[in-house]
Amino acid sequence: MTKQQAVLSSETNARFRAAVQRLSGIILPDSKVAMVEQRLRRRVLDTGQKDMEAYLQALMAGRLGAAEMEMAIDLITTNTTSFFRENAHFDYLRDILLPQMVTGHNGSAPRLKLWSAACSEGAEAFTLAMVMAQAQRSGLRFDWAVLGTDISRSMVEKARAAIYAADQVSALNTDLLTRYIMAAVNPAEKEQVRIVPELRQKVRFRQMNLMDPSYPIDRDIDVIFLRNVLIYFNAEDRAHVVRRLQSHLRPGGYLFVGHSEGMSVKADGMERIRPTIFRKM
Ligand SMILES: C[S@@+](CC[C@H](N)C(=O)[O-])C[C@H]1O[C@@H](n2cnc3c(N)ncnc32)[C@H](O)[C@@H]1O
Known part of the structure; x- marks a missing residue:
């Protein structure tokens, strides 16, 4: 096991979850902690911390700054969504x-x-x-x-930016697609579509x-x-x-x-x- 994969101390784990809840309202269940650690692993490297424990301690002590805390919260949020969800x-x-x-x-x-x-x-x-x-x-x-x-x-x-993968809008009916979705302008981005300016x-x-x-x-x-x-x-x-x-x-x-x-x-x-x-x- 590398240092980065080392299990967090239970104290840091608890303090981190408390900080996430205080700042974002989000309650991280035990089952999500491994997923969160995995998402934050890149931040450990980018901020030059020696492992996840050190990163989280520095983060919570404010030594990495408010922007880093925002980035961490950003990485742990679940952003699943879709057009006409719960229609x-x-x-x-x-x-x-x-x-x-x-x-x-x-x-x-x-x-x-x-x-x-x-x-x-x-x-x-x-x-x-x-x-x-x-x-x-x-x-x-x-x-x-x-x-x-x-x-x-x-x-x-x-x-x-209002740019989406083409398959995110594929369930829209033809009328909506024709009126409100533009084909990608750049041929390199042909898998992407954009919402029309009229709505943007x-x-x-x-x-x-x-x-x-x-x-x-x-x-x-x-x-x-x-x-x-x-x-x-x-x-x-x-x-x-x-x-x-x-x-x-x-x-x-x-x-x-x-x-x-x-x-x-x-x-x-x-x-x-x-x-x-x-x-x-
Ligand atoms: C699962 S998505 C839901 C998106 C959309 N409302 C839907 O139903 O498809 C949850 C969103 O809530 C946001 N979120 C979580 N905590 C938040 C907070 N404290 N303030 C504002 N947004 C938050 C997340 O960043 C995420 O984008």
Whole structure:
């Protein structure tokens, strides 16, 4: 066994997991520790530490700087996502909520604000954008903007680039593919596609940690998607995050959580209108 593969002392292991939870909310189960060590191995080399134990100790003592801590958190996050993931949410938004949200307003076209609050590489935010653009095409009168945020800087950069592997969009129907997906311009990147400028102009991304005590975000958001991130948090952090997000919804605004997360959300001041959809009262 090389030094780098040496098992962490149980004290460093526990302190590292506590630091990850404090900084990101993410609870690392025992089963994930080996995977995390493997992902961080490159950082041990790049920062010139003699082994994982030394790296983690230096990291937690702050000797490697805040940027290194951010990079470590970035490496341990799970970023699995896809376009139209948990599609029933987008159907509900398009067929039930949007028509309600755009009626009234004394004949003027409302401007809807949507937020993908743990957006990973942006597929969820761009799915929302496609749903909005298609609803406008169907004749609904409204304007819209989508914000995507994530703790992972590298994911936010990827989302901003809006470039995806061709097979990530292969399940989109022909209409969506034709309207919103561009073929790669560079022939060397023919396995890649890009979201069209028409959508990119209306979707913004920024790095943001849901564990921060306050969020630099508008307080009149119409729809927040907070999906497949609460599962990594404990009950207390889940409740804090939901409460903070709730304070950024306008009254009557909606919060969507992932299909496996609905039962873990308890939110005073929110009405559960579907198992995973809440309306701010
Ligand atoms: C599994 S992905 C879910 C992506 C998307 N919402 C979906 O359902 O497809 C979880 C995302 O949550 C992000 N995340 C984890 N902890 C976070 C935190 N404290 N603040 C913001 N984002 C966080 C991760 O970086 C990751 O991109």
